[in-house]
Each structure stands twice: as C-alpha cells, then as structure tokens.
Amino acid sequence: MRISAPIVESLDSILPDEPLLMMGAGPVPIPAKVAAANGIVINHLGETMSRIIEQVKAMSRYVFQTESSHILGVAGPGSAAMEMAVANLVAPGDNVLSVCNGFFSTRLSEMSERVEGNVTRFVIEEGKAADPLLVEQAIAKYSPKVLTIVQGETSNTVCNNALPEICRAAKAAGCLVIVDAVCTLSTMPLYMDEWGVDAVITGGQKGLSCIPGVSLVAFSEHAWDKITSRQDTLRHWCLDAKLADKFWYQSSYHYTAPVSGIMAIHEALRLVCEETLPGRFDRHLRCSLALQAGIEGLGLSLYADKASRLNSVVGIHVPKGIDQKTILARISNDFKVEISGSFGLDIVRIGQMGEQCRVHNIFRTIHALGSTIQGLDGEANLPRGVAMLEKALQEYQPQFV
Amino acid sequence: MRISAPIVESLDSILPDEPLLMMGAGPVPIPAKVAAANGIVINHLGETMSRIIEQVKAMSRYVFQTESSHILGVAGPGSAAMEMAVANLVAPGDNVLSVCNGFFSTRLSEMSERVEGNVTRFVIEEGKAADPLLVEQAIAKYSPKVLTIVQGETSNTVCNNALPEICRAAKAAGCLVIVDAVCTLSTMPLYMDEWGVDAVITGGQKGLSCIPGVSLVAFSEHAWDKITSRQDTLRHWCLDAKLADKFWYQSSYHYTAPVSGIMAIHEALRLVCEETLPGRFDRHLRCSLALQAGIEGLGLSLYADKASRLNSVVGIHVPKGIDQKTILARISNDFKVEISGSFGLDIVRIGQMGEQCRVHNIFRTIHALGSTIQGLDGEANLPRGVAMLEKALQEYQPQFV
Structure with missing residues (x-):
C-alpha cells in the first residue's frame, strides 16, 4: 500500500500576519x-x-x-x-x-x-x-x-x-x-x-x-x-x-x-x-541596564545579583500570585512580544542579544510586560518603569568606545 | 594586544552578477x-x-x-x-x-x-x-x-x-x-x-x-x-x-x-x-534520459552501464586528450554553467536533482558542454546532441503517473 500525500496548510496561513517580536532567550530577530x-x-x-x-x-x-x-x-x-x-x-x-x-x-x-x-x-x-x-x-x-x-x-x-x-x-x-x-x-x-x-x-x-x-x-x-x-x-x-x-x-x-x-x-x-566590538558592547550594556532599570521601575525584581548578572539575558522574578505561563501567553497574544520562561525557575527571561538590543524594542517590551502584569491584576507602575528606562538610557556613559 | 577588525569585501562584490547555473552533484538551485x-x-x-x-x-x-x-x-x-x-x-x-x-x-x-x-x-x-x-x-x-x-x-x-x-x-x-x-x-x-x-x-x-x-x-x-x-x-x-x-x-x-x-x-x-511523487519521478526520468541521449548525441560516452546507471547524477567520460579540470573551468567561465568532476575518476558529472531537472536547464547544459569541448579542440556534434535530447523528450512515455 502506498502512502498518499497529506493536505497541508500554507506557511502563510500558519505564520501570524503580525510577527511576534522575539525578546526571549533566542532565537533573536535577524537583520x-x-x-x-x-x-x-x-x-x-x-x-x-x-x-x-x-x-x-x-x-x-x-x-x-x-x-x-x-x-x-x-x-x-x-x-x-x-x-x-x-x-x-x-x-x-x-x-x-x-x-x-x-x-x-x-x-x-x-x-x-x-x-x-x-x-x-x-x-x-x-x-x-x-x-x-x-x-x-x-x-x-x-x-x-x-x-x-x-x-x-x-x-x-x-x-x-x-x-x-x-x-x-x-x-x-x-x-x-x-x-x-x-x-x-x-x-x-x-x-x-x-x-x-x-x-x-x-x-x-x-x-x-x-x-x-x-x-x-x-x-x-x-x-x-x-x-x-x-x-x-x-x-x-x-x-x-x-x-x-x-x-x-x-x-x-x-x-x-x-x-x-x-x-x-x-x-x-x-x-x-x-559596528565595532566596543560600539556593540556599549549598545548592549546601555540597553540592558536601561531594561533592568525599567523592570525595577515597574516594581518587579531581578533574579540575579548585580555582581553576577548577565546582561545578554535578563531574569525577572514572577510576581507572587501570578502564573509564569499565563504571563508568557498573554504578552504574546495581547502585545505580540515573546519572552521566555526558564528551566524550572519561577522567572521570566528577556533577551538582550543582537537585534533585540534596540531602544524601540526595549520600550515595547517594558510596556508589554507592565501592561500584561496589570491585566493579570498584578502591580506594575508603568509610568515609573518607562521613566527609569529613559533615564538610564540618557545617563549611560560609554565604557568601551 | 587587541585584534583589529579586518577590511572585508561585500558579498555583492564577491558573488558574480550572473549567478552560475548549478548543474553539478549538489547543491542544486532552490525554488x-x-x-x-x-x-x-x-x-x-x-x-x-x-x-x-x-x-x-x-x-x-x-x-x-x-x-x-x-x-x-x-x-x-x-x-x-x-x-x-x-x-x-x-x-x-x-x-x-x-x-x-x-x-x-x-x-x-x-x-x-x-x-x-x-x-x-x-x-x-x-x-x-x-x-x-x-x-x-x-x-x-x-x-x-x-x-x-x-x-x-x-x-x-x-x-x-x-x-x-x-x-x-x-x-x-x-x-x-x-x-x-x-x-x-x-x-x-x-x-x-x-x-x-x-x-x-x-x-x-x-x-x-x-x-x-x-x-x-x-x-x-x-x-x-x-x-x-x-x-x-x-x-x-x-x-x-x-x-x-x-x-x-x-x-x-x-x-x-x-x-x-x-x-x-x-x-x-x-x-x-x-507535484506528487509519480509526477516528480517522471519529470526526473524524462529529463535525465533526454540528457543522456543528448550527451551520446554529442558523441560522448556515459560512465555507468545502462543497467546500473543513476539518473539523478549522470557521469560522462572525459574525452581523450582533454583535461577534466579545464572542462570544469571553461564551462563555468564561458557559459556560467557549473558541473562537477569526481573523486579520482576521469569523468565529469551533471546533476539531475530537483530544480536542475528542468528542460531549459538541460538544453543550456548540453549546449555549454558541447561548446566547451569544441572550444578545447575536442569533437562534439552539437546539432545531433540537441536533436537527440529533443527527440528523447518528445518520445518519453510516462511510467509513473
């Protein structure tokens, strides 16, 4: 007996019209x-x-x-x-x-x-x-x-x-x-x-x-x-x-x-x-520090101590009473921003690698994260988050160039 | 001491304006x-x-x-x-x-x-x-x-x-x-x-x-x-x-x-x-048999016996007195068609896989191969090659659909 060809959907119909902004732990958007x-x-x-x-x-x-x-x-x-x-x-x-x-x-x-x-x-x-x-x-x-x-x-x-x-x-x-x-x-x-x-x-x-x-x-x-x-x-x-x-x-x-x-x-x-390595290191550090400031501005707390914190991927404690998977589902459904969970830890992760690490992407992500938490009846001070993000961007002193 | 960034050429300047038609043993052109x-x-x-x-x-x-x-x-x-x-x-x-x-x-x-x-x-x-x-x-x-x-x-x-x-x-x-x-x-x-x-x-x-x-x-x-x-x-x-x-x-x-x-x-x-498998098997068989007929029409001989001949890649004895590497260089330089040598054998190979296996590609390849051999003072009967290719295409009886 021969096997028949399956009926398949076109890629276009499977892929969303508005692509998700990939702000997880990778893959990241490509130029x-x-x-x-x-x-x-x-x-x-x-x-x-x-x-x-x-x-x-x-x-x-x-x-x-x-x-x-x-x-x-x-x-x-x-x-x-x-x-x-x-x-x-x-x-x-x-x-x-x-x-x-x-x-x-x-x-x-x-x-x-x-x-x-x-x-x-x-x-x-x-x-x-x-x-x-x-x-x-x-x-x-x-x-x-x-x-x-x-x-x-x-x-x-x-x-x-x-x-x-x-x-x-x-x-x-x-x-x-x-x-x-x-x-x-x-x-x-x-x-x-x-x-x-x-x-x-x-x-x-x-x-x-x-x-x-x-x-x-x-x-x-x-x-x-x-x-x-x-x-x-x-x-x-x-x-x-x-x-x-x-x-x-x-x-x-x-x-x-x-x-x-x-x-x-x-x-x-x-x-x-x-871009040069120094230029790139500064772009990453500036954006990541601003993202971290924005997250703390929202009232959320970061997972890793400052001394051992990886800037390429930022880990955030899931606020008490809110489910990690619900955050991930809501932020992608409602805001078309994709962030990651983790391997067993109760954190969500936001990537800051390559093209993720652009000012407009961080603003969009902070807004999406803050709004998602608010939508789940959690506390997130969005104006303060955005303000602290902006302040960190402005105050950053290049360290590498 | 730090390593400096190299000066590189852009891909555009490295890649030829007219891409080579890949008719070798792979990779093949992609749709x-x-x-x-x-x-x-x-x-x-x-x-x-x-x-x-x-x-x-x-x-x-x-x-x-x-x-x-x-x-x-x-x-x-x-x-x-x-x-x-x-x-x-x-x-x-x-x-x-x-x-x-x-x-x-x-x-x-x-x-x-x-x-x-x-x-x-x-x-x-x-x-x-x-x-x-x-x-x-x-x-x-x-x-x-x-x-x-x-x-x-x-x-x-x-x-x-x-x-x-x-x-x-x-x-x-x-x-x-x-x-x-x-x-x-x-x-x-x-x-x-x-x-x-x-x-x-x-x-x-x-x-x-x-x-x-x-x-x-x-x-x-x-x-x-x-x-x-x-x-x-x-x-x-x-x-x-x-x-x-x-x-x-x-x-x-x-x-x-x-x-x-x-x-x-x-x-x-x-x-x-x-395309369906039967349709695809017929396309490949028809094109490959026509290519083989065209090659024999040129006056060249095929490497494998008919009984054990692979249609996906066709091997051709290099005509006496002509150098294999020279054929490969000339056919790509003069005709923008790329075919393959082999691993130690004195043959050249033409692929008939996927997109290679299209009527227009075979005509172009037969013409390029025949002209290359002629240009190297070898014998290649191009009119007969093209005629036999065409005849084989016309006479092919579908075996799978």
Missing part, C-alpha cells in the same frame, strides 16, 4: 541583510566559496579576539559546536572539571561524560557566579586536563564575571579551558588570546543575531596541538576537527557546507565588524 | 518559495513551530513512503543524518556489512567503524551496482546486524537498482538496513515500508532541492525498537535519536532547531507533495 544572504545557495567548493570562507575566518578572529588559525564553522546548533569542542579536547579518561551554573553548563559536563571524560561537576549555588578562588582550589584538587565553563548561563541569567581569573588559574595548572559564549559573544568583552581561552563556542541565533543552525568554534594553538597529537579515532565523524580543518583551511572536502547559513553568518559578522 | 522561507526566523518552540513540525513529518511520511512515526530532522548536513542512523543503530561490537560502491557508501562504513561496529566492506567492482545474490551470500556468511548501502552513489553515478531484493534478503536474516537516499529521494522510487528499509537518510541540497544544512532521517518501528532498547549511552549527544525525539515528537527541547532551515524544508516538501 534584513542576514535574511537575504540566507536565501543564497552557491557551490560549497570553489573560488567564490573560498573567498567567503576566508572573510568569515578573518572576521571571526576579530569577534573572538584571537590570532588563531583554527576557527571552524559547524553545520549544526550551538550545541554541536559545544560537542565539537568537547569531543576533540576531552580524550577518554581525561579528568574534566565542569563548572556548572545551570542548564547549559551542565550540558557541557554531560557531553564530556559521553566521550568518556572523568568528569567532576563543580556546582555553583543557584543564581551565583563561579568564585575564582574556589575554582582554583578545585583545579588543584582534581588536576583536570580540561575545564568547561559558560561565560553566560542563559538558563538562569548568571554571568561568570571572573572568567579571566579562572582561565589564568587553569592555564597555570596546564589545563585547557572550553568556554561557551553562545549568548555572549559580541555582546560583552571576551578576549580569547588575552585571557588564554583554549576553545570558544558560539551559536548563530543569540549574540551574533544570525540564524540558528550554523555555529562557530575557535581553538587555541595549545588546543590544536592536543587535537593533532591525539592517536585515537574520534567516535564523531561530522564533528571531527581534523576532518573539518580540510574544508576550513585546505580548500578540500569534508561534508557539504551549509552554504546559505555561511552567507548569513558572513553578513552577521560583517555587521559586528562595522 | 523561490524555499529561499523565501529560509529567511524566516520564529521561536523554535511553541504552537506555531509545532504546527509546522507536524506538517514536515506528515509530508516526510509521504516522501519517504512510510507510516513511521520516527522521522527526525537533523540540524546538519546529509552526512550528519548518515552518522545519526549509524550511531543509533550500530551498537559496539555489532557485525556490520557495508555495501561499498564508492565514496559515500564507504563513508557509511567508516562511520560504522568509528562507533565500534565490526565492519565488513562488501566492495563492488567500480561502475557496477550490487548483485543481490552476492549480497545475500555475504549476509549468510557474516550474519550482520546492520547493512549499510546507498541507493545512488553520487560519486560515480551508480544506482543500486536491486535495493528491494537486497532489503528482502536482509530482512529474512534479521538484519537492519540503512539506506542513503541523499541524492535520490523524491527523484526515483523508494518505498520505505514496502521494501522494508529500516533507516532512510536524506539531505536538503540534492533530490529535495532545498538548502544544505538541514537533513531528515526516517527510522522503521524495528529500528526504533533497537534504539529504545539500547542500554548503553551514545557518545553522540546532538545525534542521539532518543534526545531528538523530544523535540520532534514530544514538543520538548533538545537543541535550538534550525528554524529557517525547517521553514525551507517545509516548502521543499510541500512542492514535492504538490
């Missing part, structure tokens, strides 16, 4: 140039693609702040870039210290276990950043060959501000450091070479304001030495860095590259270079 | 609807995405010709879908019989070895299809738990026509069959349930005429039983089918789905459903 580039397909090999790849690598070196010649694109989600870093740097039996601040940092530890690392989880108190002294003690105790850590833990909006000190301690102990910068890269400082990071991972759909599904990973020379000196064969084929190097540095073939996604990431990186 | 859909980013979770995913699965069941409720999307190339099938179905120590007709079928055997399968390669004479009786004997000899095979070997244009008989022999011996249908799905018959295939793999950028970077894999109930009954933990995290099932069947989270790519594949599948 028009990125969307247009993502519609282009050319040959995955040959001279034209080589020129584009060269530029993607050159721009990546700027965005990652590294001279490394081991930056690889990954046809896959940010999680595939995480898995690529782990699978290539964690050899079976290696001691791994995983700094676990939440959902995504724990994913790094799980991936490390799957490739037979001997993993110790260094679990941080919920809502806090890693203390560099305690991490240093753990490094001394467990002698890890690899340390995994997130710069920003998207799941609960905690930022590991002490990343430079932690990298320094690891380096002193001869330990490689893998940093997940999926939501942070290009939104706040990360100086790969200066800080001595050995692998930095990023996805497309967060800080870079690109599409989900094409990611980047940068390896240091030290990391690359370990990769090339490994004698065992990786279980992974697509994520084998030595195979990927054929495409990214030897104009040769690994698998068919995600051509349109590479075009999109080319444009996303170009926009970062044009 | 306008697919390109437009690939520019859309929405939330990767939630009701809108769920409706789109339901339609992608329903349309996939038609295109794969299966009632299976284990069709998964993969954020990655066709090779990632291959690796997903292998990693989930080949347990360490399993006997695997890999039918090797060339480059891509051998890749399946390499992936099987990496996940610790006990692999026997059944190597087919260059240019020939697998003989079902010999495969049956090999199954009896090696008692494999898994057999890997390609429907069409893109690298050398050989088609394993006896796939139904081979699947039947494997099934009788209790062996799971993994079929790579990256270049063939929707271009020629493949009836997953009827033939008893346990895993079918396809990529975006070939038969489906979609973007490279988002792929599909369909598992049979029998295959799924093996996946769910495995007690060991896969080394692979992104390609773990049990984790992917959370997103594709449980409206839950695995990794951030490649939203725009899923939109694109939705449209690519919708166009297949609209």
Whole structure:
C-alpha cells in the first residue's frame, strides 16, 4: 500500500500576519541583510566559496579576539559546536572539571561524560557566579586536563564575571579551558588570546543575531596541538576537527557546507565588524541596564545579583500570585512580544542579544510586560518603569568606545 | 594586544552578477518559495513551530513512503543524518556489512567503524551496482546486524537498482538496513515500508532541492525498537535519536532547531507533495534520459552501464586528450554553467536533482558542454546532441503517473 500525500496548510496561513517580536532567550530577530544572504545557495567548493570562507575566518578572529588559525564553522546548533569542542579536547579518561551554573553548563559536563571524560561537576549555588578562588582550589584538587565553563548561563541569567581569573588559574595548572559564549559573544568583552581561552563556542541565533543552525568554534594553538597529537579515532565523524580543518583551511572536502547559513553568518559578522566590538558592547550594556532599570521601575525584581548578572539575558522574578505561563501567553497574544520562561525557575527571561538590543524594542517590551502584569491584576507602575528606562538610557556613559 | 577588525569585501562584490547555473552533484538551485522561507526566523518552540513540525513529518511520511512515526530532522548536513542512523543503530561490537560502491557508501562504513561496529566492506567492482545474490551470500556468511548501502552513489553515478531484493534478503536474516537516499529521494522510487528499509537518510541540497544544512532521517518501528532498547549511552549527544525525539515528537527541547532551515524544508516538501511523487519521478526520468541521449548525441560516452546507471547524477567520460579540470573551468567561465568532476575518476558529472531537472536547464547544459569541448579542440556534434535530447523528450512515455 502506498502512502498518499497529506493536505497541508500554507506557511502563510500558519505564520501570524503580525510577527511576534522575539525578546526571549533566542532565537533573536535577524537583520534584513542576514535574511537575504540566507536565501543564497552557491557551490560549497570553489573560488567564490573560498573567498567567503576566508572573510568569515578573518572576521571571526576579530569577534573572538584571537590570532588563531583554527576557527571552524559547524553545520549544526550551538550545541554541536559545544560537542565539537568537547569531543576533540576531552580524550577518554581525561579528568574534566565542569563548572556548572545551570542548564547549559551542565550540558557541557554531560557531553564530556559521553566521550568518556572523568568528569567532576563543580556546582555553583543557584543564581551565583563561579568564585575564582574556589575554582582554583578545585583545579588543584582534581588536576583536570580540561575545564568547561559558560561565560553566560542563559538558563538562569548568571554571568561568570571572573572568567579571566579562572582561565589564568587553569592555564597555570596546564589545563585547557572550553568556554561557551553562545549568548555572549559580541555582546560583552571576551578576549580569547588575552585571557588564554583554549576553545570558544558560539551559536548563530543569540549574540551574533544570525540564524540558528550554523555555529562557530575557535581553538587555541595549545588546543590544536592536543587535537593533532591525539592517536585515537574520534567516535564523531561530522564533528571531527581534523576532518573539518580540510574544508576550513585546505580548500578540500569534508561534508557539504551549509552554504546559505555561511552567507548569513558572513553578513552577521560583517555587521559586528562595522559596528565595532566596543560600539556593540556599549549598545548592549546601555540597553540592558536601561531594561533592568525599567523592570525595577515597574516594581518587579531581578533574579540575579548585580555582581553576577548577565546582561545578554535578563531574569525577572514572577510576581507572587501570578502564573509564569499565563504571563508568557498573554504578552504574546495581547502585545505580540515573546519572552521566555526558564528551566524550572519561577522567572521570566528577556533577551538582550543582537537585534533585540534596540531602544524601540526595549520600550515595547517594558510596556508589554507592565501592561500584561496589570491585566493579570498584578502591580506594575508603568509610568515609573518607562521613566527609569529613559533615564538610564540618557545617563549611560560609554565604557568601551 | 587587541585584534583589529579586518577590511572585508561585500558579498555583492564577491558573488558574480550572473549567478552560475548549478548543474553539478549538489547543491542544486532552490525554488523561490524555499529561499523565501529560509529567511524566516520564529521561536523554535511553541504552537506555531509545532504546527509546522507536524506538517514536515506528515509530508516526510509521504516522501519517504512510510507510516513511521520516527522521522527526525537533523540540524546538519546529509552526512550528519548518515552518522545519526549509524550511531543509533550500530551498537559496539555489532557485525556490520557495508555495501561499498564508492565514496559515500564507504563513508557509511567508516562511520560504522568509528562507533565500534565490526565492519565488513562488501566492495563492488567500480561502475557496477550490487548483485543481490552476492549480497545475500555475504549476509549468510557474516550474519550482520546492520547493512549499510546507498541507493545512488553520487560519486560515480551508480544506482543500486536491486535495493528491494537486497532489503528482502536482509530482512529474512534479521538484519537492519540503512539506506542513503541523499541524492535520490523524491527523484526515483523508494518505498520505505514496502521494501522494508529500516533507516532512510536524506539531505536538503540534492533530490529535495532545498538548502544544505538541514537533513531528515526516517527510522522503521524495528529500528526504533533497537534504539529504545539500547542500554548503553551514545557518545553522540546532538545525534542521539532518543534526545531528538523530544523535540520532534514530544514538543520538548533538545537543541535550538534550525528554524529557517525547517521553514525551507517545509516548502521543499510541500512542492514535492504538490507535484506528487509519480509526477516528480517522471519529470526526473524524462529529463535525465533526454540528457543522456543528448550527451551520446554529442558523441560522448556515459560512465555507468545502462543497467546500473543513476539518473539523478549522470557521469560522462572525459574525452581523450582533454583535461577534466579545464572542462570544469571553461564551462563555468564561458557559459556560467557549473558541473562537477569526481573523486579520482576521469569523468565529469551533471546533476539531475530537483530544480536542475528542468528542460531549459538541460538544453543550456548540453549546449555549454558541447561548446566547451569544441572550444578545447575536442569533437562534439552539437546539432545531433540537441536533436537527440529533443527527440528523447518528445518520445518519453510516462511510467509513473
């Protein structure tokens, strides 16, 4: 018996006429140039693609702040870039210290276990950043060959501000450091070479304001030495860095590259270079601080302490007596603004990554959030929220340019 | 020292004003609807995405010709879908019989070895299809738990026509069959349930005429039983089918789905459903046979025997005294038509997949190929080539509708 074709609705009828403004924890809105580039397909090999790849690598070196010649694109989600870093740097039996601040940092530890690392989880108190002294003690105790850590833990909006000190301690102990910068890269400082990071991972759909599904990973020379000196064969084929190097540095073939996604990431990186990193860091910090001031102006409270607060994604305690899921449903239905819940915590999250981080988007979001809470019989002082947002915008002093 | 931003050329200045017509072994041109859909980013979770995913699965069941409720999307190339099938179905120590007709079928055997399968390669004479009786004997000899095979070997244009008989022999011996249908799905018959295939793999950028970077894999109930009954933990995290099932069947989270790519594949599948499989099989067969007639009309000879010739990608012996690379360079420079070389063989390859397979594209390609050969002082009878192409188009009798 043959299977018949189903009757399907057109995408147009499924997608809402007025698109939702994506102010959640990602994906984020993409610039028009990125969307247009993502519609282009050319040959995955040959001279034209080589020129584009060269530029993607050159721009990546700027965005990652590294001279490394081991930056690889990954046809896959940010999680595939995480898995690529782990699978290539964690050899079976290696001691791994995983700094676990939440959902995504724990994913790094799980991936490390799957490739037979001997993993110790260094679990941080919920809502806090890693203390560099305690991490240093753990490094001394467990002698890890690899340390995994997130710069920003998207799941609960905690930022590991002490990343430079932690990298320094690891380096002193001869330990490689893998940093997940999926939501942070290009939104706040990360100086790969200066800080001595050995692998930095990023996805497309967060800080870079690109599409989900094409990611980047940068390896240091030290990391690359370990990769090339490994004698065992990786279980992974697509994520084998030595195979990927054929495409990214030897104009040769690994698998068919995600051509349109590479075009999109080319444009996303170009926009970062044009804005400059300092300009971008200031835009993100200004908008995020203003958003935070606006939220506090409404009378709501932020989840993470100021000292360990991630600016790329802002977490807000759900007001007592109101249901988190109801807030999310109402804000998208009534105001066409989409924000996120979390993984088990009673918070809602607002993203401030890439195109999310624009003044008009923050005003719209504060208004939508305040009105939603009011509509649910909660208290939200909208005039004060908007005023504090505006005041923070005006008073911001550039720190990076 | 900080790294400065590089000076980059704009994509517009790198991409040629007149795009090359992609008539190689993939990627292939994409329909306008697919390109437009690939520019859309929405939330990767939630009701809108769920409706789109339901339609992608329903349309996939038609295109794969299966009632299976284990069709998964993969954020990655066709090779990632291959690796997903292998990693989930080949347990360490399993006997695997890999039918090797060339480059891509051998890749399946390499992936099987990496996940610790006990692999026997059944190597087919260059240019020939697998003989079902010999495969049956090999199954009896090696008692494999898994057999890997390609429907069409893109690298050398050989088609394993006896796939139904081979699947039947494997099934009788209790062996799971993994079929790579990256270049063939929707271009020629493949009836997953009827033939008893346990895993079918396809990529975006070939038969489906979609973007490279988002792929599909369909598992049979029998295959799924093996996946769910495995007690060991896969080394692979992104390609773990049990984790992917959370997103594709449980409206839950695995990794951030490649939203725009899923939109694109939705449209690519919708166009297949609209054209119908029989209509599409006939379009492909008619165009490919006409192309083959045109090539022979030019006076060139085809690589694969008629009995084992893949219609999706046509291989042509390079005429004596002419250099393969020179043909490829000239045809793209002078005629803006891109065709492929091969992996070590002295052939050029012309694709007939999806949008490549249109009458106007074949005429343009035959003209470009014949003129290129003439320009290189080779012999090519263009009037006869074009006449035979036209004759074959006119005389084609639909076989599927």
